Amino acid sequence: MNVLQFILQNHMEVIDLTTEHLWLVGASITLAVFIGIPLGVAITRWPVLSKPVLGGANIIQTVPSLALFGFLLPAPWIGARADRIAILALMLYALLPLIRNTYTGIRGVDPAVVEAGRGMGMTDRQLLWQVELPLALSVIVAGVRVATVLSIGLATIAAAIGAGGLGEFIFRGLAMVNNQVILAGAIPAAALAILADTSLGWLEKRLSPAKL
């Protein structure tokens, strides 16, 4: 078990890179939540927009991540710092699950419940905040979960443009042809992903309104 030894010996660097990794993921997911959820809500209000918005988010997902990091390099302000590029790229990838889950979550609310609310004289805002969002919340959290896990994995590639994170170990290990070093990056990254997946999964279950 030399990997463990290596991690223990370099624990300061492991902690630093993990922190960087969490910063990249945390910042990008936060941004994606603030952009993706309102967009998801918007396309339930203006259904004509649903196709272009979901289509656009879909197209972003098909761009290979390394290429997307590369495309953003010459961008003004963003391109000046590697972590900005990484955060923007990861945010763009996280948009699709967030928009889609918000949209399907709200659309999936029992139409009778929505009609009853409307018929009783709830305004659109009241309906959204008191009925639709709470009832769609577990589906939206499921989107956050998918986006977070995806983003933890993708963030390792950000090291290729110098944005840091646990990918540093992976790329260094590849260059050195040293599996220990690769695993020193891969294992903590995988652990983060599993942790995010289980905790958000737990939250998702707790928020599920229909424990029927």
Next chain:
Amino acid sequence: MTDSPNPGPAIEFRNVGYRLDNGTTLLRDLNLEIQRGETLVLLGRSGSGKTTTLKLINRLHRQSTGAILVDGRSLEEWDVIRLRRMIGYVIQEVGLFPHFTVARNIGVVPQIEGWSSERIQHRVTELLERVGLEPQLASRYPRELSGGQRQRVGVARALAADPAFLLMDEPFGALDPITRSELQREFLALQQRLGKTVVFVTHDLREALRLGTRIALMESGQLVVTLTPDEFVHSTHPLVADYVDAFKTEISPQEGESDAPAE
């Protein structure tokens, strides 16, 4: 808002038509006056336009032609949110908010109307009793209730802000015959005390005869005739007679057994 100074009919349809965007006509030439304090039953088979008619009143649908007047004012003059809050609405699927307790469900309209929490709580307790539910149920969630209890909560919710009007879309349609009969009886008792203007949609002739002060028979998007229950059973109008006959044959084989013990 209950004692409106306007002496005319509570709700009035004038040459109302409703057409979908794709051109299908669901309702045409509807002329109907609903008087204050009466229970007007819209009777008809599926697709006859009765639910559409109901939803035109609280603006869930918007008529394509003609005018609808509530309290003598055309619907276009009403603020739609204000209008809906003075019209209680009960539907077959109940549509209770699954993430709200019974108390919060009943208190929805008072809450968005800005009542104080004590006043809401007081009102909820009063309404639970009025619709025949135990006060302990207030803290339960809809999924923990039986179908009949849920529908009672639905009625209580519609009555919460003391609306002058009540729109009921097959509210008892999904219940077993005994519970349905019970709720019909309670509805009559409640209506006797409250005297709301009620528009009640059903396809069940027996329900219509029992609850309605007048019955409006609808067929393929048109109003056929409006009669009192007594006139209805004796009418020689072919469509009315057909409807009555259909129900006679439906209940004759096990008559008495299928009907719940009433009053």
